[in-house]
Amino acid sequence: MKNTRILTLTALAVAGMMALTGCASQASADAGASPAATGAGTPATELRLGYFANVTHAPALIGLQEGLFEKELGDTTLTTQVFNAGPAAIEALSAGAIDATFIGPNPSINTFIQSQGASARIVAGVATGGAALVVRDGINSPADLAGATLASPQLGNTQDVALRSWLKGEGYSTDTTGGGDVHVTPTENAQTLTLFQQGQLDGAWLPEPWVSRLVVDAGAKVLVDEADLWKDGAFPTTVLLVRKDFLEEHPQTVEALVKGNLDAIAWIGDNPDTVGAEINKKLTADAGKGLSDAVLARALEHVTFSANPHAETFQQLVDNGLAAGTQKKGSIEGLFDLRILNGLLGADGQETVSADGLGED
Numbered sequence: 001m002k003n004t005r006i007l008t009l010t011a012l013a014v015a016g017m018m019a020l021t022g023c024a025s026q027a028s029a030d031a032g033a034s035p036a037a038t039g040a041g042t043p044a045t046e047l048r049l050g051y052f053a054n055v056t057h058a059p060a061l062i063g064l065q066e067g068l069f070e071k072e073l074g075d076t077t078l079t080t081q082v083f084n085a086g087p088a089a090i091e092a093l094s095a096g097a098i099d100a101t102f103i104g105p106n107p108s109i110n111t112f113i114q115s116q117g118a119s120a121r122i123v124a125g126v127a128t129g130g131a132a133l134v135v136r137d138g139i140n141s142p143a144d145l146a147g148a149t150l151a152s153p154q155l156g157n158t159q160d161v162a163l164r165s166w167l168k169g170e171g172y173s174t175d176t177t178g179g180g181d182v183h184v185t186p187t188e189n190a191q192t193l194t195l196f197q198q199g200q201l202d203g204a205w206l207p208e209p210w211v212s213r214l215v216v217d218a219g220a221k222v223l224v225d226e227a228d229l230w231k232d233g234a235f236p237t238t239v240l241l242v243r244k245d246f247l248e249e250h251p252q253t254v255e256a257l258v259k260g261n262l263d264a265i266a267w268i269g270d271n272p273d274t275v276g277a278e279i280n281k282k283l284t285a286d287a288g289k290g291l292s293d294a295v296l297a298r299a300l301e302h303v304t305f306s307a308n309p310h311a312e313t314f315q316q317l318v319d320n321g322l323a324a325g326t327q328k329k330g331s332i333e334g335l336f337d338l339r340i341l342n343g344l345l346g347a348d349g350q351e352t353v354s355a356d357g358l359g360e361d
Contacts, residue, residue, distance in 0.1 A: 036251040036340055044250040046077045047257065050089045050101030053082055053286045054189075055208040055299040056130045056237045060102040061282040062275065063264035072256040072263065082286050084188050085154035093120060093243055100242040100257060102126055104158030104207075105309075105317050106327070108241045113330030121247055121337040121359070124258050125309030126238035126265075129227050130302045131159055132211045133166070134220035135203030136196070142170040142223075151187040151195070151204035156326040158237065160186060161317070162226055163205035164324030176325060190287075193218060207237060208299035209291055216295045227302075236310045236317075237303070247337065255340045258307075262344060265305045276300060307345070311336055311356035334359050 049069070051060035063069045070078055081098055083089040086107030092098045094111060111119045139145060145167070152160035155176060164174050167182050174180040187195065189210045195201045197218045204214065205224075214220035227233035240261055247254050268275050276297065280290035291299075314332055321327030336359030342352040355361040 036255040036343070041249050041251050043074075043256075044076050044099070044246070044253040046079060047073060047100065047253055048079050048081070048098040049257070050081050050083055050092060050098045050103070052084065052089075052102065052207075053283055054210070055212075055279065055296070056127045056303055057102045058268060058275070058279055058300075058303070059126050059238075059261050059264035059305055061279050062267055063260050065278050065282040066264070066267060068263040068267065069257065069260035072260040073253065074256070076253050076256065085157040087154050087156050093241070096243075099246045100240065100254070102238055103241050105236045105239055105314060106158040106161045106321055107156065108239055109314065109318055109321060109332055109335070110156060110327055111241075112332055112335045113328055116330070117334050118244060120241050120243050122239045122309055122311075122335055123242050123247065123254060123337055124240040124261055124307045124341045125236060125353070126240055126261065126305065126307070128234050128236055128304045128306060128308075128310060130208035130211070130237050130299065131162065131206065131226040131235075132222045132302075133163065133203060133205045133224040133226075134211055134214045135223045136199075136201075136220065139202060139223060145170070145172065145182050145202075147181070147183075148202040149183040149185060149200075151185050151192040151201050151206075153186065153189055153192075153206065153210075155186040156321075157186075158317075159205045159207055160184070161321050161324045161326055162229075164326065165320035166205075166224065166229070168323050174324075196220065208303055209295055211302070212295045212298040213291070216292065216298060225302075230313065234304075234310055235313055239309045251340065255344070258340050259344055262307055262341075262348075265307060268305050307341060308353045309336065309338075311338075311354060311358050314356070314358060332358055336361065 051057050086104045089101045089103050090107045090111045093101055108122055152163050164184060167174055172181040174182055174184050178185050192204050193213055196214055226235060242254055284290040318332060336355035338353060338355050338361040342361055345352050
């Protein structure tokens with residue numbers, strides 16, 4: 001009897017250890033798995049998505065115009081909101097008015113640092129390139145900018161930071177109230193075009209299609225193509241940012257959104273002859289007016305669409321924001337969660353992308 005009891009207890013102990021080991025192994029596997037793959041959370045009943053009416057947001061425009069997001073989202077209702085620039089989209093995201101947004105990298109960095117990592121995660125890249133400083137006749141070099149008045153889309157947005165940090169590198173001072181050696185005045189993009197045409201602005205650092213609009217429609221010239229400032233010309237213009245709590249609660253919905261983004265990027269690559277017309281349809285629906293063929297063609301030449309967010313550039317973007325005086329100091333470790341993206345890329349036989357030590361991939 002005594003021996004039987006010892007054997008029974010031993011068997012139970014071994015079984016318990018095996019169960020614990022199994023649980024630990026599963027927990028370890030889940031820790032590195034995509035949030036959607038772990039079975040956590042539930043699909044959302046609604047996804048509220050932000051984006052800009054810019055060519056640098058073409059995957060958003062195409063994804064909506066062609067119904068690619070709705071197809072992937074299934075029973076989840078999709079509602080959208082259009083923004084002029086990143087800080088306004090971040091306000092909506094922080095207030096819980098939207099769940100995800102196509103946005104520039106610097107506002108993504110700002111919200112992450114200000115919230116100490118609690119606000120949002122970058123889950124995919126969208127676009128690289130497509131930003132430049134355009135100026136009037138008579139400005140032929142940085143030396144001609146002393147006393148000039150330049151516009152950017154919004155204080156603290158990605159182009160605003162690029163402009164201010166570049167000016168600092170050229171020896172000019174700026175401040176967030178429009179003072180300094182060069183006066184930077186954050187202005188809505190459409191108003192920037194009007195003011196430039198009226199001679200009230202000397203130039204602007206803008207994303208596409210506004211660079212091309214000022215060049216083609218208003219006679220501006222490019223003084224600085226931002227691609228020339230980055231290794232291999234690769235710098236992120238647009239990323240896909242999701243509220244952290246939404247990602248945790250509804251990873252299946254985020255997976256559908258990321259898949260829709262991939263579908264839209266593929267659609268753009270597969271339809272070079274019609275992509276301009278389809279973008280124009282969406283721009284017309286959103287803004288009441290489309291773009292000329294010349295503006296669209298020029299804008300699309302300067303933008304590359306890719307799901308790679310180029311995480312390796314983000315520390316430099318942080319440094320630029322600090323130099324521009326538009327950003328607080330802080331760590332961006334954990335900003336990226338690329339597990340869903342890489343799961344989709346891997347399943348499709350495509351090369352996965354790196355978070356460069358700034359999150360999970």
